Amino acid sequence: MIETLGTLGTVRVGLIVAFTLLGLFFSFVSMVGVLRLPDVYSRAHTASQADTLGAGFGLAAVALAVGWEGAGFKSVLLLFFIFVTNPTAAHAISRAAFEEGIVPWTEGDDRR
């Protein structure tokens, strides 16, 4: 593992580490958001954050690490599908909540 990293070049390794850390950071923020935010609608905001930038930076790091070949190309495709399906799923969840008649939490609401 160390030897393969050595052949990648310092800049590339730096970018991979940076992307991984950014992905971890946004996934962490998303987790905190799901725990802290009050209702289903606001949680859907932050849950989609984990997908867009958390998984986004993670997959970008993977693509950089494996290079422009089969697996790297597939991770770019994965990213594309996540960007299409993630908002659709968030919309489906919030719409289901809306049709169940769940009123979004506002300032001063005691549900929390």
Added chain:
Amino acid sequence: MWWVADADDAGGPVTNDAGGPVTNDAGPTPRSTVVVPVEPSPTLRATVSHVAEAAADGEFDAIHFVEIASWRDGDPGSDDRSAEARRVLERVSAWAEADLDDADGDTGDDVTVVSALIGADEYLFGPEDYVEVLAEYAGEHGADTVVLDPEYTPVGNTTLLQPLEFALSNTSLSVRTAPVGRPTRPERLRSEATGVRFAAMFGLSLAFYFVLGDPLYWFDWVTGVATATIVSITLSRISFDADPAIPRTPQRLVRGAIYVPVLLYEIVVANLVVARVILDPRLPIDPTLNRVRVIVGSGLPLMTLANSITLTPGTLTVRARDSDLYVHSLLPWAREGLFDGSLERWTRFVYYGRSAARLPTPRERDDHAILQGPDATEELPIAAADGGATGDDAGPEAAADAESGTGDEGVTDA
């Protein structure tokens, strides 16, 4: 079939002015006026004959053929589409005149044939919109009957006739479907699925298969062609609303490629703002539900816009009710950004080109509303129906609402 009526006599009292219908020699109207929405369809010719026969029998004394525009004036290509629509209307009027002449000398002569293109000043979404435009036109021209072509499907491949009939039954108009032979289902499938859409779907799925597989290995060719065939047979009707066209589709792809980095930038900025708020110990959020009326076409453009809004943290599309988007915003900052409409302009740029992207923001158009909190300007559409899950009316009606896009029925008995 188009050439049948072109043979003779297209010179009746057809009024085809660009501005709309001109009713001529309006005398006393002992008989009634009929409105026929038209669209190129396999049964259009037979429907026209049916209406003309009924008129010749003395049932109607004026026939209004209307084409309801599925586009909006000012869109790129709208000129071509209205020109095409007017050609269809001219042809239909010529058919009707010919049928009236054939039918009977006496009564056929006093039947007025009028044609009009309506509804081009706004985007129309569900059947309700179509019926509204139709009913308005009927009211203006004193018509009390609507005859529908059984294959009338104004929005691409969506089968609209049944919801259209249902929506029409709520108006004072009397409605009937022309009793003409409906082509069998397979024929209909064939007419929609062949050609460009099939080829596009096939090429796309084969290309995707080879991205995952190996285009140099014969076995992947066999399985890839088999897979692509199955995919295009089952999905080409669903995946494409309209045939991919040569200048338009590549243009959209290129403009979409320009949009992607812009969207990524917006996503990163919004992510950072939202991340700061979430990690703030005070959690300074101020969520509200909002309504924005957007000016993008139904289908793919609307989906692109709604998904872009959801992808940007801080805004979440909850409902798309025709052109009204119900968007939940986490922060006032996100809400203001939404009302500034930059994503709406970008979506219009991707689908309609640069000139169409210059339009006032939703705030300037007054197409926005806050539905909750101290700044609320409009009532929350579900506030009256809260606890809908406990009542016994939550099931099928909610599902029907979801299908038809109107959510008003569920509120009434709360």
